[in-house]
Amino acid sequence: MNAKRPLIAVLTGAGISTDSGIPDYRGPQGLWQRDPSAQELVTIGPYLADPEVRKRAWLMRRDAGAMAAEPNAGHRALVDLERSGLPLRVLTQNVDGLHQRAGLPARKVFELHGTAREVQCARCRVVGPMDEALARVAAGEPDPACRECGGILRPRTVMFGEALDPVVLQQADAVAKACDLFVAVGTSLQVFPVAGLPLIAVETGAKLIIVNAEPTPYDEAAAEVIREPISTALPELVRRLVRERA
Structure with missing residues (x-):
C-alpha cells in the first residue's frame, strides 16, 4: 500500500441533490425510468441535428426548475x-x-460533467449564462440561437455521445491517486470513466466509504457502506471525520 497524503476526496452524484428538488436519472424513480425518451434531449447527435429535440430540451430545462434549486x-x-x-x-x-x-x-470542485449554469455556442464557442437563455425561452424563443453568430446554443454540460474534458478527468484521476479517503455519495458508480475513480483510489491505498441508497458495484471494496438518507447521513459522517482527524 502506497503512502498517502491526508486528503479527502468526495465523489458526488445525483443522489446528493434530490433533496434540493433535482431528480436523479438512474434510480428507481429516476428520470430515465419515468421517461426513457428524455435521454434523447441530452444526447449530442439528436440535439444538434433536430430543432424539435432542442425545443423539447429547452422546455425541459425551463420546467425543471434546477436553476432555482438551493443547496441542502x-x-x-x-x-x-x-x-x-x-x-x-x-x-x-x-x-x-x-x-x-x-x-x-x-x-x-471538479465538475466532471460540466455545468448547466452556462450555455455555449456549438459554432463559435462563446459562453453565456443559462439564466439569460432561459429568459429568452420564457419570452417566446423556442430554440434561442447564439447572439454572436446565430449558431446552436447548448448547455456547457457533457452530453451523451461526448467525451469528458480530458484535463478535468486527469485532475480527478490525480486526486483519486493522492487521497487517503475516498467518499462516494449519491452515485450509482456505473458510468465510466468516472466510476473507475473509487477503484483507482482503493488500488493506491485509500479507504473507501460509500453513501448511497442503492447497491453499487464497489460495495464489497468499501470499508463502510451507508444506506441512510444522504441529508442526514452525510452531516453525521462529516462530524465523525472531523472528530477522528482533528
Whole structure:
C-alpha cells in the first residue's frame, strides 16, 4: 500500500441533490425510468441535428426548475468539512453548481460533467449564462440561437455521445491517486470513466466509504457502506471525520 497524503476526496452524484428538488436519472424513480425518451434531449447527435429535440430540451430545462434549486444539508455538510481545515477535493458528476452555491471554493470542485449554469455556442464557442437563455425561452424563443453568430446554443454540460474534458478527468484521476479517503455519495458508480475513480483510489491505498441508497458495484471494496438518507447521513459522517482527524 502506497503512502498517502491526508486528503479527502468526495465523489458526488445525483443522489446528493434530490433533496434540493433535482431528480436523479438512474434510480428507481429516476428520470430515465419515468421517461426513457428524455435521454434523447441530452444526447449530442439528436440535439444538434433536430430543432424539435432542442425545443423539447429547452422546455425541459425551463420546467425543471434546477436553476432555482438551493443547496441542502448534504451540500452544506461538505462545506463544513472544508471549513474544518481538513484537505478536501470534491469531484462531482452533477451539473447543478450547488456545491459552489453552498459555499465550497470553486477551485476545490471538479465538475466532471460540466455545468448547466452556462450555455455555449456549438459554432463559435462563446459562453453565456443559462439564466439569460432561459429568459429568452420564457419570452417566446423556442430554440434561442447564439447572439454572436446565430449558431446552436447548448448547455456547457457533457452530453451523451461526448467525451469528458480530458484535463478535468486527469485532475480527478490525480486526486483519486493522492487521497487517503475516498467518499462516494449519491452515485450509482456505473458510468465510466468516472466510476473507475473509487477503484483507482482503493488500488493506491485509500479507504473507501460509500453513501448511497442503492447497491453499487464497489460495495464489497468499501470499508463502510451507508444506506441512510444522504441529508442526514452525510452531516453525521462529516462530524465523525472531523472528530477522528482533528
